[in-house]
Amino acid sequence: MKLNRFILAFFLALPFFADAQTSGNPVFPGWYADPEAVIFGKTYWIYPTYSAKYKEQVFMDAFSSKDLITWTKHPRIIDTAAIKWANKAMWAPSITQKDGKYYLFFGANDIQSDKEVGGIGVAVADKPEGPYKDHLGKPLVGQFYNKAQPIDQFVFKDKDGQYTLIYGGWSHCNIAKLNNDFSGFVPFADGTTFKEITPEGYTEGPFMFIRNGKYYFMWSEGGWTGPDYFVAYAVADSPMGPFKRVGRILKQDPAIATGAGHHSVMHDAKKDLWYIVYHRRPLGETDGNHRVTCIDLMTFDKDGLINPVQITKEGVRKNKL
Template identity: 70%
Template sequence: MKKHYLLLLFTFTTAFLSAQNNNPVFPGWYADPEGIIFDKEYWIFPTYSAPFDEQVFLDAFSSPDLVTWKKHERIIDTAEVSWAKRAMWAPSIIEKDEKYYLFFGANDIQSDKELGGIGVAISDTPGGPYKDLLGKPLIGKFHNGAQPIDQFVFHDKDGQYYLIYGGWKHCNIAKLNDDFTGFIPFEDGVVFKEITPEGYVEGPFMFIRNGKYYFMWSEGGWTGPNYSVAYAIADSPLGPFKRIDKILQQDPNIATGAGHHSVIKVPNEDTYYIVYHRRPLTETDGNSRETCIDIMKFDDNGHILPVKITEEGVGANPLQ
């Protein structure tokens, strides 16, 4: 009888665990998530999703396996950044020379007459605390029509670091200098090159796979149900980028507003995860956004297959 009971308990427990829903990956309203791997840990750096005047700090989350997450509260806030008052958005992070550089947007400026834009902060650990590196914005003006928000720092295979950014349907790329305090002009003397593809709205992201540059971005309005992600492929981080297809969007049976994403590649595997935010079907407030993870796959031609957004999310995948 005891053996039968244990077998039944094991079967029930296994079925329960396999049916668990891992999306959203952690509680709370968080958006614009950047996923990355540091020191055999997964990390997510999101926007705190709230009214702009309440967005005065950034949290981070770490996990050994994509399932169990630890919250790192207030890794930076406006008390540390003298010029930032509100709307701290869309963090992007990179490690260089054993330092961690956190790029962020602040103040949601609408013109060159306002103080704000893209800043950069530094820490000895990914979980902070971070200190403002410059005491002023790294980019505080509009260039090529791009609002200085939604920054992504990209490390190319030749060692060059780029900042790719932009809202208001314009995207720029610029070469960061060695200490991330400014930019290096391209050979033609231009500092900010526009690489805007068809359909681009905001939220750029770039990665390399099989020698090709995959450029991804968000389309639609962030408060609406049709927020989504599309992509292009080129031979250079400068493009030209011709839109191929939309690969992430709402599923009316699961959630709406699926967009503003990032991608995590597992080292030594051809395994890719897409980290993104979406709005539960029960929510109508534009700020009610949660962070989720699903698998991202490719076809034999290297094209990204449409992502199926799920409530199950992904299973545990500890880093070796």
């Protein structure tokens, strides 16, 4: 009897058994990074950067799943043929649904100064899988404000329904209030449009969510091409801060993968399950663009602090919404 139990336990531990009930990491094949994960209705969606040389980053794919296990690829939901001012480096999509439309925010061209054309754009579609068309015909943010490179945008919807854009590279992060049709911004009470909310240690990749009335501001720090890439966070009573840094909660595991970072978070409110979706580099890969999209469970302690995330090969359990 003991031998039979041992044999059963052995086979249940094998990957092909585990894969039937867990997502596995990476969750889908291909080089993809900077994933924005979101729930629309009863479907999980992931919108990543196509991880390649800048001049090859001229399109974006999306992936959908009903259970976190089986993912469907939606190829080329947007490309530079639809965005005339974009020609390379389409990065870090962020998506939101409003008034029956889907708005995809993206970075393009990796501009290095105000003299170049590029920055953060907006595309719109009738379905989450697109196809997306240019919403403005020009960048939404096409210049540097407060020294923040206009990349790595995240669209945050506050409790009062206000949509804000949180973005920035080069170790600076801005927040701005979006207007009703996402064609521009509404100034703050003091007349300014872009306010810097950069927390200690910030490099890029901002993300924000609310839990129990607190605003959790997360970001990536370190070098994206190396193993020293992390996700850290801070907490505040307002999306404007001030944000008090808590610490790092996602990092590499030399036994599993390196370069873990640039993440997003999904919340199954009904079951109160939190998922962190991020990219990492498989062991042995030295090409900076060889990054894959992964998902692991994110939990909190009794004080509401985020527990350190254990990156895994197994991923997360099957979960239908």
